[in-house]
Amino acid sequence: MNFLARLGFVKPRKRYEELPDYVLRIIISYLNRETLLSLMATSNVMRKRIQSFRITTPPRIIRHFTVSIRQRDLILLTERKLVILRTSFICLVGNPKHIKGDSIQEIIEKIMRNSKMDLENVRFLCDTKPFRFQFGTEEVDRKRILMILESICGNC
Amino acid sequence: MVLITLVSSDEQNFPVERELLKQSGTIETLIVNMNLDDEDTDAAAMPIPLPNVKGDVLEKVIQWMEHHKGDPVKEGDNEDNNAEIVVPQWDDDFFKPAMYGSKHLELTVAASYLDIKNLLTLSCKAISNTFKGKTGPQIREEWGVPNEFTPEEEEAIRKENEWSE
Numbered sequence: 001m002n003f004l005a006r007l008g009f010v011k012p013r014k015r016y017e018e019l020p021d022y023v024l025r026i027i028i029s030y031l032n033r034e035t036l037l038s039l040m041a042t043s044n045v046m047r048k049r050i051q052s053f054r055i056t057t058p059p060r061i062i063r064h065f066t067v068s069i070r071q072r073d074l075i076l077l078t079e080r081k082l083v084i085l086r087t088s089f090i091c092l093v094g095n096p097k098h099i100k101g102d103s104i105q106e107i108i109e110k111i112m113r114n115s116k117m118d119l120e121n122v123r124f125l126c127d128t129k130p131f132r133f134q135f136g137t138e139e140v141d142r143k144r145i146l147m148i149l150e151s152i153c154g155n156c
Numbered sequence: 157m158v159l160i161t162l163v164s165s166d167e168q169n170f171p172v173e174r175e176l177l178k179q180s181g182t183i184e185t186l187i188v189n190m191n192l193d194d195e196d197t198d199a200a201a202m203p204i205p206l207p208n209v210k211g212d213v214l215e216k217v218i219q220w221m222e223h224h225k226g227d228p229v230k231e232g233d234n235e236d237n238n239a240e241i242v243v244p245q246w247d248d249d250f251f252k253p254a255m256y257g258s259k260h261l262e263l264t265v266a267a268s269y270l271d272i273k274n275l276l277t278l279s280c281k282a283i284s285n286t287f288k289g290k291t292g293p294q295i296r297e298e299w300g301v302p303n304e305f306t307p308e309e310e311e312a313i314r315k316e317n318e319w320s321e
Contacts, residue, residue: 023276031284041314
């Protein structure tokens with residue numbers, strides 16, 4: 001807010017940061033990951049709001065995203081990991097620095113642990129569409145992911 | 157032609173053609189609930205209050221609905237193939253003058269409140285287009301958002317996002 005606005009002479013401009021969540025979600029669903037990261041880098045408010053979507057987003061909204069972002073990337077940023085959803089396939093991508101050399105199962109476990117993504121959520125994503133998962137450059141089919149998830153679950 | 161009066165939050169009256177209002181899910185529901193379509197109801201005598209929409213914004217909404225009269229109304233959630241949504245030239249010209257100010261954002265919020273799906277989609281798409289291909293500082297500059305980050309914080313963000321570049 002500028003000086004005159006603070007004194008009440010000029011009404012502060014409404015900014016995109018103040019848009020309600022529902023509207024903001026639609027807007028970011030149109031953005032590719034680079035632009036979404038740019039938008040998050042504009043202010044702490046935007047950063048926190050977009051980050052919060054992942055944590056508070058109920059499955060219905062996740063479905064909404066996955067349905068509405070065909071051929072698009074959507075990054076839902078968690079504290080330390082990125083969950084990228086695509087409609088042609090879903091990518092759960094960890095920071096390559098952290099996942100390099102790990103097995104797929106280790107990567108899944110790390111992503112779930114670090115992103116606080118529970119098994120139900122991952123399974124939901126698997127079930128939503130006949131998506132494939134991609135870890136780094138490796139694509140994995142859905143059946144294999146589900147088998148790995150089952151084994152992780154069995155170890156819980 | 158049946159006219160229905162919409163009343164904005166600042167108590168301005170807008171008589172609007174009944175047919176146009178089919179584009180708004182919210183108003184359509186109110187019309188049905190208030191039986192305004194019944195032959196023995198005097199629709200003109202029953203204005204619809206819209207306490208969340210200011211007069212100047214409502215005027216823009218009506219202008220948009222008039223232009224899009226007869227367009228098919230979208231059903232359900234926003235489930236389009238977003239990659240294929242293109243903002244038509246008329247809409248682009250309509251949104252542009254107010255794009256970086258509060259008016260366009262208020263129009264978008266009104267579209268959400270009034271449940272005018274086509275307007276909400278195009279409006280959001282137009283906003284997202286202003287972000288495309290821009291860096292954080294460029295978006296801030298265009299939208300007049302003050303930079304609240306310290307150079308250290310900016311560097312930290314840049315580093316965090318480095319892997320995706």
